[in-house]
Amino acid sequence: MKEGDSPIVVPWIEETIYRSLDFLKKRYQSSMFLLGNFEDYGYELTEHMNSGRFKSIVLNDK
Numbered sequence: 001m002k003e004g005d006s007p008i009v010v011p012w013i014e015e016t017i018y019r020s021l022d023f024l025k026k027r028y029q030s031s032m033f034l035l036g037n038f039e040d041y042g043y044e045l046t047e048h049m050n051s052g053r054f055k056s057i058v059l060n061d062k
Contacts, residue, residue, distance in 0.1 A: 005059060005060060006059075007057050007058060007059040008057070008058050008059075009055050009056070009057055009058075010055060010056055010058055011053060011054070011055050012043040012053075012054040012055065012056065017043065019056075020054070020056050021035075021038070023056075024038075034054075037050055037051070037052065038054065
């Protein structure tokens, strides 16, 4: 990380969801829980206790 670069936290949105899913799928062993929750409940918070608002940490557009 270069000096002055700061990661930002961004919510998942329809236009960029494919990038986040691709990232998780490349790390399948450590992201199975998140992928399962995404498949079952989506990326938005609902009334189900296992749902949640998915977010990503982005640094230099990655």
